[in-house]
Amino acid sequence: MIMMKGKYMLIIPVCMICVVLIFSGCVNPIGSTTGTNAVQTRTITVDNGALMYPMVNIAANDYMSLHGNDKIIVNNNDTSGASIKLLISNKTDIAGASRAPLIDELQSAKVNNVDLHMTRIGGDAVCVVVNPSNPVDDLNISQLNDIFFTGNITNWSQVTNGLATGPIHVYVVNSSGSSISWQLNHDVNTGDAIGFINQDNVNKSQSAIMPMVIDDPDGITIGSLGYLNSSYKAIKINGISPSKATVQDTSYPIRLQLYMITNGEPNGLSMDFINYLLSMDGQKLVENADLIPIM
Numbered sequence: 001m002i003m004m005k006g007k008y009m010l011i012i013p014v015c016m017i018c019v020v021l022i023f024s025g026c027v028n029p030i031g032s033t034t035g036t037n038a039v040q041t042r043t044i045t046v047d048n049g050a051l052m053y054p055m056v057n058i059a060a061n062d063y064m065s066l067h068g069n070d071k072i073i074v075n076n077n078d079t080s081g082a083s084i085k086l087l088i089s090n091k092t093d094i095a096g097a098s099r100a101p102l103i104d105e106l107q108s109a110k111v112n113n114v115d116l117h118m119t120r121i122g123g124d125a126v127c128v129v130v131n132p133s134n135p136v137d138d139l140n141i142s143q144l145n146d147i148f149f150t151g152n153i154t155n156w157s158q159v160t161n162g163l164a165t166g167p168i169h170v171y172v173v174n175s176s177g178s179s180i181s182w183q184l185n186h187d188v189n190t191g192d193a194i195g196f197i198n199q200d201n202v203n204k205s206q207s208a209i210m211p212m213v214i215d216d217p218d219g220i221t222i223g224s225l226g227y228l229n230s231s232y233k234a235i236k237i238n239g240i241s242p243s244k245a246t247v248q249d250t251s252y253p254i255r256l257q258l259y260m261i262t263n264g265e266p267n268g269l270s271m272d273f274i275n276y277l278l279s280m281d282g283q284k285l286v287e288n289a290d291l292i293p294i295m
Helices: 002-023 053-066 080-088 103-111 141-150 179-188 206-214 244-248 268-278 280-288
Strands: 042-048 070-076 094-097 116-130 219-224 255-263
Touching: 042 053, 042 080, 042 268, 053 070, 053 268, 053 280, 070 268, 080 094, 080 103, 080 116, 080 255, 094 268, 103 116, 116 179, 116 206, 116 244, 116 268, 116 280, 141 179, 179 219, 179 255, 206 219, 255 268, 268 280
Parallel strands: 042 070, 042 094
Antiparallel strands: 094 255, 116 219, 116 255
């Protein structure tokens, strides 16, 4: 009986020590995220115009697959202006835009104490597009101004030496609703006209308007380099064809710049994601999306 008593007297203290260790936090359950070793999830929102949205969405998913504790929410707002507006009102972390902020956007940002900081991640060409049956191969900036803005050129005979005749049908989106239209306005409109001569399509998207020239031999429109296929004919501007090479060497005269815009210099997850877009892997995604990388 004395030996049994001694046996139980030894067991009881050992059990008490185990209980104390567990409840004191010295022994954590396997997989616990409590305590000083916990990993916090970082989250940002990126709002984009329609041109950049597909690429940014793919890049965000790729980034998150490599960084499981980071979350990137990607939204499509159709236009760069809508995305920049959200950034100015502090409703997003990054605005993906295919143009630089306008003067009124810069002024609005200043009022809201927002510093619009641009990081260029790629580019694109604004292509002037006609029906493949159209014999026109090259137009200069002055001719484009007279076709799209002043209305001084209204018939194809004026730019084809009579090889084609018929009224020129202009299909465009209002420049306030499309970065592509805005860029053409910026680079081509000499200021003699207040806007495009045809405003009938202001509520349509660029992707909806471009196919109109497929069924119209007299049509002319504009679009991104990535929108092109055998159904369209992209003409030269000032003798230069739109291409990856001519955008990168800046010889093509009507180009888009693609930006990630933040409030001040990017930091945290915003900085890490933008750096990923600028990496070799990120620039490959830009190229795969039929946009033009900067490297």
